[in-house]
Amino acid sequence: MxxxxxxxxxxxxxxxxxxxxxxxxxxxQQPAPTQAPEQEPTKAMEQKPAEQPQEEAPAEEITLAxxxxxxxxxxxxxxxxxxxxxxxxxxxxxxxxxYREEVGPDSTVPFAEELISEGADIVxxxxxxxxxxxxxxxDKYPDVIFGSVxxxxxxxxxxxxxxxxxxxxxxxxxxxxxxxxxxxxxxxVVSAFPSVQVIRRQAGFTLGVLDGAELLNKDVxxxxxxxxxxxxxxxxxEIAKTLIDQYNVDVLTQQxxxxxxxxxxxxxxxxxxxxxMDIVGEYGWSSTDTVAISFDTRWExxxxxxxxxxxxxxxxxxxxxxxxxxxxxxxxxxVEPTVDIMNDGKVGVDAISPKAEVPQEIxxxxxxRREQMMKGEWxxxxxxxxxxxxxxxxxxxxxxxxxxxxxxxAGEEPSVEWxxxxxxFDLEGVTILx
Amino acid sequence: MIAFLIRSLEAAMIFTFAxxxxxxxxxxxxxxxxxxGIMLFxxxxxxxxxxxxxxxxxxxxxGIGIGALLGLLHGFFSITLGVDQVVSGMGIWIFGFGMTTYxxxxxxxxxxLERLPTWxxxxxxxxxxxxxxxxxxxxxxxxxxxxxxxxxxxxxSVAEVSGLKVARIRYxxxxxxxxxxxxxxxxxxxxxxxxxxxxxxxxWGFISxxxxxxxxxxxxxxxxxxxxxxxLWQLSLNPQMFFPGLASRYIWRMVPxxxxxxxxxxxxxxxxxxxxxxxxPEALGKPYHKE
Numbered sequence: 001m002x003x004x005x006x007x008x009x010x011x012x013x014x015x016x017x018x019x020x021x022x023x024x025x026x027x028x029q030q031p032a033p034t035q036a037p038e039q040e041p042t043k044a045m046e047q048k049p050a051e052q053p054q055e056e057a058p059a060e061e062i063t064l065a066x067x068x069x070x071x072x073x074x075x076x077x078x079x080x081x082x083x084x085x086x087x088x089x090x091x092x093x094x095x096x097x098x099y100r101e102e103v104g105p106d107s108t109v110p111f112a113e114e115l116i117s118e119g120a121d122i123v124x125x126x127x128x129x130x131x132x133x134x135x136x137x138x139d140k141y142p143d144v145i146f147g148s149v150x151x152x153x154x155x156x157x158x159x160x161x162x163x164x165x166x167x168x169x170x171x172x173x174x175x176x177x178x179x180x181x182x183x184x185x186x187x188x189v190v191s192a193f194p195s196v197q198v199i200r201r202q203a204g205f206t207l208g209v210l211d212g213a214e215l216l217n218k219d220v221x222x223x224x225x226x227x228x229x230x231x232x233x234x235x236x237x238e239i240a241k242t243l244i245d246q247y248n249v250d251v252l253t254q255q256x257x258x259x260x261x262x263x264x265x266x267x268x269x270x271x272x273x274x275x276x277m278d279i280v281g282e283y284g285w286s287s288t289d290t291v292a293i294s295f296d297t298r299w300e301x302x303x304x305x306x307x308x309x310x311x312x313x314x315x316x317x318x319x320x321x322x323x324x325x326x327x328x329x330x331x332x333x334x335v336e337p338t339v340d341i342m343n344d345g346k347v348g349v350d351a352i353s354p355k356a357e358v359p360q361e362i363x364x365x366x367x368x369r370r371e372q373m374m375k376g377e378w379x380x381x382x383x384x385x386x387x388x389x390x391x392x393x394x395x396x397x398x399x400x401x402x403x404x405x406x407x408x409x410a411g412e413e414p415s416v417e418w419x420x421x422x423x424x425f426d427l428e429g430v431t432i433l434x
Numbered sequence: 435m436i437a438f439l440i441r442s443l444e445a446a447m448i449f450t451f452a453x454x455x456x457x458x459x460x461x462x463x464x465x466x467x468x469x470x471g472i473m474l475f476x477x478x479x480x481x482x483x484x485x486x487x488x489x490x491x492x493x494x495x496x497g498i499g500i501g502a503l504l505g506l507l508h509g510f511f512s513i514t515l516g517v518d519q520v521v522s523g524m525g526i527w528i529f530g531f532g533m534t535t536y537x538x539x540x541x542x543x544x545x546x547l548e549r550l551p552t553w554x555x556x557x558x559x560x561x562x563x564x565x566x567x568x569x570x571x572x573x574x575x576x577x578x579x580x581x582x583x584x585x586x587x588x589x590x591s592v593a594e595v596s597g598l599k600v601a602r603i604r605y606x607x608x609x610x611x612x613x614x615x616x617x618x619x620x621x622x623x624x625x626x627x628x629x630x631x632x633x634x635x636x637x638w639g640f641i642s643x644x645x646x647x648x649x650x651x652x653x654x655x656x657x658x659x660x661x662x663x664x665x666l667w668q669l670s671l672n673p674q675m676f677f678p679g680l681a682s683r684y685i686w687r688m689v690p691x692x693x694x695x696x697x698x699x700x701x702x703x704x705x706x707x708x709x710x711x712x713x714x715p716e717a718l719g720k721p722y723h724k725e
Contacts, residue, residue, distance in 0.1 A: 263627075
C-alpha cells in the first residue's frame with residue numbers, strides 16, 4: 001500500500017514538472033500580438049488587370065491596430081473591418097495588422113494602450129462608442145494616429161480621424177432594384193433605432209425606391225419598423241414577421257445586425273435585400289433565391305488613407321467620408337470602390353440575382369448611376385430634394401422638420417458635416433411604424 | 435390578428451418548457467437562476483448538432499442532454515457541496531454565455547435545414563407544452579412522486595426521517611429542470627429562431643424564471659403567465675396594430691416587464707397569499723445537510 005502511494009506521488013510530481021516545463025517554454029516565446037492570418041483571395045473581380053505590378057512598399061514598418069466591438073467571425077460589420085486590415089497587410093509587406101475583439105466602452109482605452117505597447121502606429125475603433133474614449137488619449141500619444149467611425153459627433157484632432165463610407169450610394173442602387181421586385185408595392189425595413197446614421201442609410205434606399213417606382217410607374221410604400229437596438233435577434237425576427245403578415249411586404253431589408261430577418265424572408269419565400277457585406281458570397285448564409293441584391297463595404301479604402309499618411313509622415317485627413325469614387329487596389333490588382341453592390345461574389349448589375357425579374361430599364365439605370373457615382377459625376381443626395389416626412393430624431397437645436405418641408409432643394413450638394421451629424425429626418429415616402 | 439396570436443403562443447410555449455422544469459426544481463427546494471445559461475447551451479449545441487448532422491432529432495436530444503448535464507452540475511454544487519444556489523446558478527449562466535459564444539461563433543448564420551412542419555401555423559411543440567403543463571400538474575398534485583417532491587421542498591429534514599432520500603429526489607428534479615431548459619433552448623434555436631448568433635436568447639431564460647415566481651408554483655398559472663407575457667410582448671412590439679399613436683414605442687417596450695413586476699408585487703401581498711393559500715416552497719434555496 002505504501003509502495004503504491006509512493007508510486008502515485010512520483011507520477012503526480014513528474015506530471016507537475018512536465019507541466020511547469022511546458023509553461024516555462026511557452027513563457028519564453030516572444031509575446032505575440034494577435035496576428036491576422038493570411039487573407040484568402042478576394043472574390044470581387046470587377047477590374048483585374050492581367051499582371052498589374054504591385055506598388056512599391058515604402059521601407060518604414062508600421063502597425064495598424066483595429067479594436068473590434070464584437071467578435072469577428074460570422075459578423076458583417078467587424079468581419080468587413082477585419083478583412084480590410086488583412087487586405088492592407090497583404091498589400092503592404094511593411095504594414096502589420098493586429099487587433100482585439102469584443103472591445104467594450106470601458107475596455108477601449110486599456111486595449112488601445114496595450115496595442116500601442118505592442119507597436120501600433122494607427123489605432124482604429126470600429127464602433128461609434130469608441131470615439132470619445134479614444135479622443136481622451138490622443139494627446140498622450142501624439143505620434144499615433146487614432147480613428148473612429150462616426151455616430152454624429154465630429155470632434156477631431158490632428159491625430160484623431162473620424163471616418164465613414166458613403167454606404168447610401170450603394171443603398172440607393174439597392175432601392176432601385178427593390179422597387180422593381182415588389183409586386184405588392186410594400187417594402188419592409190427592419191431597422192435599429194432612429195439615429196443620424198440609420199436615417200441617412202434609409203434615405204439612400206428610399207430615394208432609390210422612389211426613383212425605381214417612378215420609372216416603372218408603380219405605387220410603392222416603404223415601411224420602417226424599429227427594433228430599438230442594432231442587435232436583438234428575437235425581436236428582429238418578430239418585426240420581420242409583422243412586416244410580412246400585417247403589411248403585406250414582399251421585399252424585406254434591414255438596418256439591424258442579426259441574421260434573423262434574412263431567415264424570415266427565406267421562410268416566407270420573399271426577396272431580401274442585404275447590407276454591409278456580400279452575405280451570400282462571403283458567408284454562404286443564403287442563396288440568390290432569396291437575396292436579390294446586397295452591397296459590400298471596403299473599409300480598407302478608408303484605412304489606406306491613414307496608412308499612407310503615416311508612411312509619408314503627413315498629418316491625416318481628419319474627416320474621411322468616402323464613396324464609390326474612391327478606390328483601393330488589392331494586392332492581386334483588383335480595384336475596388338469604397339462601397340459597391342455585390343451579391344454571390346459578383347459586382348455591379350451582375351450582382352442582381354439572376355432569378356430576380358428586374359426590367360432592363362432598371363438594370364440600365366443601376367448601371368448608369370453606378371458608373372456616374374464611380375466617376376464622381378452624380379450623387380443621389382445632391383440630385384434629389386430632401387423633403388421631410390415629419391418623423392425622425394430631434395437633435396439639440398435641430399428639431400425634426402415638419403412634414404412636407406423641403407430642407408434641401410434638388411441639385412444642391414449637402415455638406416459632409418451636415419450629412420454626418422445633422423441629417424435627422426425621414427424622407428417623404430417612408431412610413432415609420434411606431 | 436391570427437398571426438399575432440400564433441406568434442404570442444409560440445413565444446409562450448418556450449417560456450412554458452423552461453418554466454415547468456424550473457417549477458419542479460423549485461418545488462423540490464432547489465433554485466436554479468442559471469436557466470438562461472442552460473437554455474443558451476441547449477440552443478447552441480442543439481443547433482450545431484442538427485446543422486452538422488442534418489438531423490433535427492439529434493439536435494433536440496443534444497439540447498436535452500446538455501441540459502441534463504448542467505442540471506447535474508448545479509445539483510452537485512447545490513446539493514452535494516451545499517453552496518449558495520444563487521451563486522452556482524449565476525456561475526452556470528456566465529459559463530453558458532461565454533462558452534456558447536466561443537463554441538457557436540463558427541456556426542453563426544442560418545440553420546439551413548427544411549423548416550419543421552406546423553399545424554395551421556402552430557407548432558406541434560405548443561401542444562407538447564400543453565401536455566407537459568397537465569402532466570406536471572398531475573404528477574405534482576396527484577401522485578406519490580409529487581408529494582415526495584413537495585415534501586423535500588418544504589421540510590427536507592421531516593421528509594428525511596419519513597424515509598425519503600432528499601438528495602436523490604432533488605437531484606432528479608434538478609436534472610429534469612435542466613433537461614426542460616435545454617429542450618426549451620433547442621426549440622428556440624431549431625424552430626423559433628433558427629439563426630445562430632451569440633447570446634441570441636436575449637434574456638428569455640430570465641423571463642421564464644420570473645414566470646415561475648409569477649405562477650406561485652402552479653403549472654396552470656405558469657402557462658397563463660407565459661401566454662399573458664407572450665401577448666404583452668407582441669403588443670409591445672406592435673402597438674400600432676391596436677393602439678396607433680398611443681404612447682411612444684419606448685413606453686410600450688416597458689409594458690410586459692412593468693406588468694410582470696406589478697403582478698409579482700400583487701401576488702406577494704399577504705392578502706393575496708392568505709386568500710389563495712399560495713406559498714413559496716419553505717426550503718427553497720436553502721442547502722440541506724443530513725443530520
